Amino acid sequence: MEAVKLNQKRNMSKGCFQNSSIPKWLSANNQSSYHPRMKQTKYLMNVSDHSCRPLYPQVLLYNRIFKTASTTMASFLEKCGKKLKYVIRKEQTEEWSNRKRSHPILIRIRASAKRNKRRYKRLLAVAHFYFRIDSGIKMKHTYINLLREPIDRFISHYYYARSPHRWPKKLRRLKAKGHWNVTLEQCLEKQYEGCKWNIMTRFFCGPEGFCKTGNMEALSQAKYNMLHYYSSIGVVEHLNEFIQVLHKRLRKFIIKPPRTLSKTFVTTGVEKKPISNRVMTRIVQANQADIELYNYGKTLFLKQAKQCGIKVKT
Numbered sequence: 001m002e003a004v005k006l007n008q009k010r011n012m013s014k015g016c017f018q019n020s021s022i023p024k025w026l027s028a029n030n031q032s033s034y035h036p037r038m039k040q041t042k043y044l045m046n047v048s049d050h051s052c053r054p055l056y057p058q059v060l061l062y063n064r065i066f067k068t069a070s071t072t073m074a075s076f077l078e079k080c081g082k083k084l085k086y087v088i089r090k091e092q093t094e095e096w097s098n099r100k101r102s103h104p105i106l107i108r109i110r111a112s113a114k115r116n117k118r119r120y121k122r123l124l125a126v127a128h129f130y131f132r133i134d135s136g137i138k139m140k141h142t143y144i145n146l147l148r149e150p151i152d153r154f155i156s157h158y159y160y161a162r163s164p165h166r167w168p169k170k171l172r173r174l175k176a177k178g179h180w181n182v183t184l185e186q187c188l189e190k191q192y193e194g195c196k197w198n199i200m201t202r203f204f205c206g207p208e209g210f211c212k213t214g215n216m217e218a219l220s221q222a223k224y225n226m227l228h229y230y231s232s233i234g235v236v237e238h239l240n241e242f243i244q245v246l247h248k249r250l251r252k253f254i255i256k257p258p259r260t261l262s263k264t265f266v267t268t269g270v271e272k273k274p275i276s277n278r279v280m281t282r283i284v285q286a287n288q289a290d291i292e293l294y295n296y297g298k299t300l301f302l303k304q305a306k307q308c309g310i311k312v313k314t
Helices: 002-018 070-084 104-115 150-161 168-176 184-190 199-205 216-229 236-249 277-286 288-307
Strands: 059-063 087-093 123-128 141-147 230-235
Touching: 059 070, 070 087, 070 123, 070 236, 087 104, 104 123, 141 199, 141 236, 141 288, 150 184, 150 199, 150 277, 150 288, 184 277, 199 216, 199 288, 216 230, 216 288, 230 236, 230 288, 236 288, 277 288
Parallel strands: 059 123, 059 141, 087 123, 141 230
Antiparallel strands: none
């Protein structure tokens, strides 16, 4: 009964957002008019056609986003690496920073790519880090990523951050700040850990200060990066079809996919409580950039899947 109410409210909220006044320059058909702040390097591949044409990068970057089936995806990529004999560099989380200087995660990825260039020739990097148009990697590279319905992702992230089975260090930090027993509404309004607004937009936009605002510029930069520098974008509800697209797009990195990918569930030990219509509406209002970005990314995915001859039930 609770799930039915949430779905009804979520669908109604989506309808309200889609019918609201959105500037034309934010729509999926007007990205060509946006001029980004950052210039592309010669090593970052421009893949704006989003076709099914095979690509052969030396480095593949998966800047995984919280609560978007990234654990499931990372496990599958590890199997790909073992079978296709390339190096996988797994890192943790890049903490938010307005500074443009290189983050330790990127330094380690660059070092690993350079160190294994001659022997393995290919590297896959998996980590929670923000998009960089200039990562400092001196090898041909591209990005991939997964999106999830924003309201589902937001709620799931709140509960995951408060799961007793998380790393003890992170739990101690959360409790020390007094953010452990807060309600979803309190977490939302204060943007505590697990409740940052428009987090998917941040990951696609980059580490610059304006990217964490969720404003029009942040959204447009995120969409521009998604269109030009991500060889493939997937959505969680069509994860198996996304793997099929990746196999055709990045054959040197992705093995032939299984019929069904087994999903890994990491949010355990928490009691999920009913969410009022008022709080649900507030979540939608606070994450409008992510909603727009998700719809845009899903459009790109469906277009690419069609070009690859992969049927997607919508």
